[in-house]
Amino acid sequence: MTQYHPLSEGEAIQFAKSIPDLFAADAQLASREIGDGNLNLVFHITEPATGKSIILKQALPYAKVVGESWPLTLDRARIESEALQYEGALCPDLVPRVYQYVPELALTVMEDLSDHVIMRRGLIERNKYPKFAGDIGRFLSHTLFYSSDLGMNQQDKKERVKQFINPDLCKITEDLIFDDPYRDAETNSFDETIRDEAEALWNDTELKLEVARLRHGFLTNAQALLHGDLHTGSIFITEQSTKVIDPEFAYYGPMGFDIGAVIANLLLNFAGQEGWSPDAASRAEYREYLLTTVKDTWTTFEWEFRSLWNDRSVDRISNTPGFQDIYVEQLLRDTIGYAGCKMVRRIVGLAHVADIDKIEDAAAKERAQRLALAIGKTLIKHHRSSVSIDEVLDIAVKAA
Ligand code: ADP
Ligand code: MG
């Protein structure tokens, strides 16, 4: 089984049995493909007799996009497994363990996290996760600091940049997030009821100039190793535990892109709450929880990032008094701008979010879409003048 081909469930079982020290050669295994099948196969392999289980994730050589097939390099499976191992070395409790990577099959063998739920689903069910902000703040501060020129020798860092060159996946982001939503592109997808909103985006020259700036940062600012796709569908969660999965978009880019992704997805759920909360009081209460989580995520990130800088920086010039403040102020502005971009694309672009799309009441769904766009556009337009995370909370509250 060394020639690349997408595995069948039977082959996935055969492969699992061949992994040393995991299952006995005569083990009775079951396999179920649980991925959404657009980019990757995800096999859940279980041994009912012992309760042991693992996940096999295999990259497909194409993405299914608007009925067509878009070629996509299998090298992203290497990037994903290497990013998981990098993250796991810094935050072992916050990512699945990688048992093995098989380059010929573009396949990663990893820890089964089926006892967690996908955070997007958990937020739609209006659960609260008291450890989340602290966990994700630690994940962001550690992975971003240690891969940057602050936490790593500048020559070693250049080797890392090479290791994580990821042009195919970056192009998806560059087109679907920073380009298509702002013009009448074929890949866009939105309800006809909000065509006025889409056309307003296409004609908003002030907004498009800010997005051009943010896109330029995404293209050129090799600041740190990003996860690259850190939405709430890439986070497995329980009340006690947070696990970040799916870093196939990892590359060296602006730190604010990852932090902004987390914040955007909390705010998309905020915008969708009319569809999920049973009454106005519970909606206000859950929205308050989401905004507190936005603030705590940034605050934890900033505090831990500054501590790492003070205690662990390897770059003498960066320790010039005053530079840390300048750097962190710029990070907040980037975070807010990228958060806005990530909200807008989920309403008018190709890929949507269940927090809003699955709202049954058409009028409530339309209001949620308009609210998400209002928040997203304001974040983008305001990002360069922002000085505090509280401004994000104010923007959300005023728009709601
Ligand atoms: P994709 O890149 O195709 O989005 P993901 O890594 O996000 O793939 O996985 C798709 C789905 O497969 C997840 O939403 C989750 O349901 C399941 N899955 C992925 N990794 C694991 C894991 N380690 N443990 C349990 N389920 C997983
Ligand atoms: Mg998917």
Ligand code: MG
């Ligand atoms: Mg995914």
Ligand code: MG
């Ligand atoms: Mg993915």
